Amino acid sequence: MSLVELKNVVKRYGTNTVLNGVSLTVEKGEIIAIIGRSGSGKSTMLRCVNGLEPIQGGTVAFDGIVVNDPATDLRKLRQHVGIVFQSFNLFPHLLVEKNITLAPKVVKGVPPAEARALAEAVLRKVGLAEKIDAYPDQLSGGQQQRVAIARSLAMQPQLMLFDEITSALDPELVGEVLKVLEEVAREGMTMMLVTHEIGFARKVANRVVFMHEGKIWEQGPAAETLGKPRTPELETFLSAVLH
Amino acid sequence: MIRELSYIDVLYLIAATRWTLALTAIAFMGGGIVGLAIALLRVSSLPPLRWLGAIYVHAVQGTPLLAWLFVFFFGLSIFGFTVSPWLAAAAAYSIYAGAFLGEIWRGCLQAIPRTQWEAGASLGLGFTQQLRYIIVPQALRLAIPPTVGFLVQLIKNTSLAAVIGFIELTREGQLTTATTFRPFTVYLIVAAIYFALCFPLTQWSRRLERRLHVAR
Numbered sequence: 001m002s003l004v005e006l007k008n009v010v011k012r013y014g015t016n017t018v019l020n021g022v023s024l025t026v027e028k029g030e031i032i033a034i035i036g037r038s039g040s041g042k043s044t045m046l047r048c049v050n051g052l053e054p055i056q057g058g059t060v061a062f063d064g065i066v067v068n069d070p071a072t073d074l075r076k077l078r079q080h081v082g083i084v085f086q087s088f089n090l091f092p093h094l095l096v097e098k099n100i101t102l103a104p105k106v107v108k109g110v111p112p113a114e115a116r117a118l119a120e121a122v123l124r125k126v127g128l129a130e131k132i133d134a135y136p137d138q139l140s141g142g143q144q145q146r147v148a149i150a151r152s153l154a155m156q157p158q159l160m161l162f163d164e165i166t167s168a169l170d171p172e173l174v175g176e177v178l179k180v181l182e183e184v185a186r187e188g189m190t191m192m193l194v195t196h197e198i199g200f201a202r203k204v205a206n207r208v209v210f211m212h213e214g215k216i217w218e219q220g221p222a223a224e225t226l227g228k229p230r231t232p233e234l235e236t237f238l239s240a241v242l243h
Numbered sequence: 244m245i246r247e248l249s250y251i252d253v254l255y256l257i258a259a260t261r262w263t264l265a266l267t268a269i270a271f272m273g274g275g276i277v278g279l280a281i282a283l284l285r286v287s288s289l290p291p292l293r294w295l296g297a298i299y300v301h302a303v304q305g306t307p308l309l310a311w312l313f314v315f316f317f318g319l320s321i322f323g324f325t326v327s328p329w330l331a332a333a334a335a336y337s338i339y340a341g342a343f344l345g346e347i348w349r350g351c352l353q354a355i356p357r358t359q360w361e362a363g364a365s366l367g368l369g370f371t372q373q374l375r376y377i378i379v380p381q382a383l384r385l386a387i388p389p390t391v392g393f394l395v396q397l398i399k400n401t402s403l404a405a406v407i408g409f410i411e412l413t414r415e416g417q418l419t420t421a422t423t424f425r426p427f428t429v430y431l432i433v434a435a436i437y438f439a440l441c442f443p444l445t446q447w448s449r450r451l452e453r454r455l456h457v458a459r
Contacts, residue, residue, distance in 0.1 A: 050365060079367040089362035093380050102376055103366035155366060 001064055003028045003159060003190055004049060010057030011044055011214075018044045020214035021058070026159075031191045033201035033222065036211035037237060042194045045211070046161050049192065050074075050081040063158065079107060082152030083161040086168050088144045090136040090151070096123070097132045100151045108155075122150040126180045142173030146180050153184070160184065162193035198241055202226050210234045248423040253432060259415035260436055266401040266411060269333050271394060274340020281345025286352050288370070296345065303342035309403055311335035316407040328408045336404075340397060347389045351382040384452075391448035395441045412436060 004026035011019035019041045026032055034042045047053040048060050051067045051074045060067040065077060091099050100122060101115035110118065123129045126146040128139075136144055145165055152160060162181065166174045178200050185191060185204050195201055201208055202222050209219040212233050218225065229235040284296030303311075315331035355378050363373035402413035410418070416433040420426045 052361060052365065074364075075367050075369050078365055081365075083365045085358065085362070087358060089358045091359065091362070091377055091381075093384075103368060106372055106376060107367040151366070 002026060003030075003063055004192070005061040006045070006048070006058070007061075008058035009045070009048060009055050009060060011041070011048065011053060011055050018214055019048070019055070022211075022214070022216055023058075024209065024216060024219075026190065026192060028158075028190055029188055030207060031185050031205045032193070032207050032209055033205035034192065034194045034209045034211060035196070035198065035201060035237070036217075040211040041214040042211045043163050046083075046163050046192060046194050049159075049161060050078050050083055052083075075107070079103075079155055080158045081161065082155055082157035082159070083163065084145070084148050084152055084165050086164040088136075088141070088148045088168075090144055090148055092136050094135075095132070096128070096134050096136065096139075096147050099136065099147060100154045103151075104154055118154050119150075122153045123147075125153065125183065126150045127176075140173060141169045142176045145169065145177050149177075149180055149184065157189075159190045159192070162191065162195070164194050164196065166195070166197060196241060198226060198238065210237065212237075245424050246422055248419070248425045248428060252419050252423065252429070256412065256415050256419065256429075256432055256436060259410055260412050260440070262409060262411040263398065263401050264440070266332060266336065266404055266409065267394070267398050269329075270336030270340045270397055270401065273333055273337025274344050274397075277337050277341025278344030278348055281341055282348035282352060283374075285345065285349040296349075300342045300346050303338055304346070308335065308339045308400060309406065311338055312403060312407050328404070331407055332404045332409065336397075336401075339400075340393070343393055344390065347393060348382070348386055351386040351389075352378060354385055355381050388448055388452055391444055395444055398440055398444075399437060 002025040004024070006022055006024045009019050009022040010017065022041070022045055024032075024045075034046065036042045044053055048055055049062065049067065051060075051072075055068050058068075062077060062081060065072055067074070067077060091102070094102065097116065097119045100119040101110070101112075104110040104118060105112065105115050119132060120129060123132055126149055128143060128146055128150070131139060131143060131147070136147065139147065149165075165181075166177050169177065174197070178197065181191075181193070181200075182204055193201075193205075205222045207219060208222045208225045210217050210225070210229075210231075210233075218229065218231050218234050225234075226238065229238060281296050281299055284292045285300075287293055287296075312331065312335045315334045316326055316328065319326045319331075359377055359381070360373050363377045368376065401409075401411055404411060405414035405417075412433055416429050420429045423429065
């Protein structure tokens with residue numbers, strides 16, 4: 001059974017169709033890069049996977065659980081699906097430690113001492129062990145995004161979603177975040193990432209999915225798809241972003 | 244019978260202030276409970292609950308507090324219920340303060356970006372957990388200045404309770420004026436007492452706001 005299975009997903013905002021019959025499967029351990037113009041539906045598709053976006057047609061399943069079934073307990077599902085946002089969305093009133101330990105403590109009932117150790121461990125992983133007692137606004141954008149990744153990792157998810165996580169960063173800070181991402185990838189995490197970093201997608205992703213006008217226009221192994229686009233739309237897109 | 248204004252009158256005025264304070268405390272507590280419920284209804288994800296909250300707020304904000312005092316004190320007695328001034332005032336002021344506090348707090352809750360709720364939801368927190376650990380602590384900081392601002396209004400509005408028999412600060416001032424015929428001096432003293440109550444509150448609110456801002 002695939003870890004993620006989207007079948008004919010349709011998403012509309014009023015009369016505007018954002019996803020127009022999207023089908024995609026993701027196997028355990030796969031790293032999928034989703035590329036495309038803004039407005040092509042790539043972020044929306046990602047947000048459907050953990051149920052942040054209700055859909056109007058088709059099905060989204062994670063580990064056999066139908067996400068868009070009203071009877072599904074989304075809280076339970078989201079413990080297994082982490083997401084990192086473009087704008088970090090750290091909790092500004094909480095220390096880095098509390099940002100990370102809130103969900104493990106409240107949702108999973110991890111005892112405080114254990115939670116603190118967990119925070120230390122995930123912060124080491126993203127190279128920010130010394131920032132455990134800082135507030136988010138004392139950190140740079142790149143550091144905040146690394147804390148957001150650590151916060152997500154602390155829930156020990158089976159799947160991680162990354163929604164353009166370097167797009168809001170100053171160019172010189174992108175590298176440190178991608179490095180952390182690579183590290184997470186190396187540990188075998190299943191990942192779906194919406195990105196504009198084509199070079200990074202080629203290097204890290206197993207598969208590239210190109211979205212266009214609310215559809216999956218083209219997909220395939222990263223190097224091949226990015227090296228020899230089969231559709232003129234992908235070719236145009238690539239030549240636009242690579243220059 | 245006109246007599247001289249003496250320091251005893253000033254003491255009476257100060258003594259009457261305790262009813263002003265007691266009324267304010269009751270109104271604020273009752274209004275706080277109602278207001279919290281209204282604010283939560285207004286940010287609920289279920290439309291009927293939101294409408295219920297909105298109807299309440301509009302109904303109360305669109306009617307005078309005086310009318311509510313009359314309804315509870317005189318209105319209910321027509322139907323054979325004897326209502327003490329305390330009970331009538333507590334009910335009327337709770338209804339009134341609840342609508343305004345509810346609206347203030349709704350604004351503060353909604354001022355927290357939607358992405359904060361989303362971040363909480365994505366980590367597996369339920370609605371009440373998101374509210375309790377993420378939204379309310381941030382909204383609280385925003386809520387302090389307008390809440391204290393309303394509290395100051397409330398202190399001054401307790402004078403309306405005089406119409407149902409409360410002898411609080413303003414009413415005591417009226418009585419003193421009637422016997423001494425020194426309205427200017429008496430009401431100046433009354434105003435000074437109100438000022439002495441309200442001014443420290445606004446100052447305290449400012450300090451609190453600054454401190455919470457630094458400590459998050």
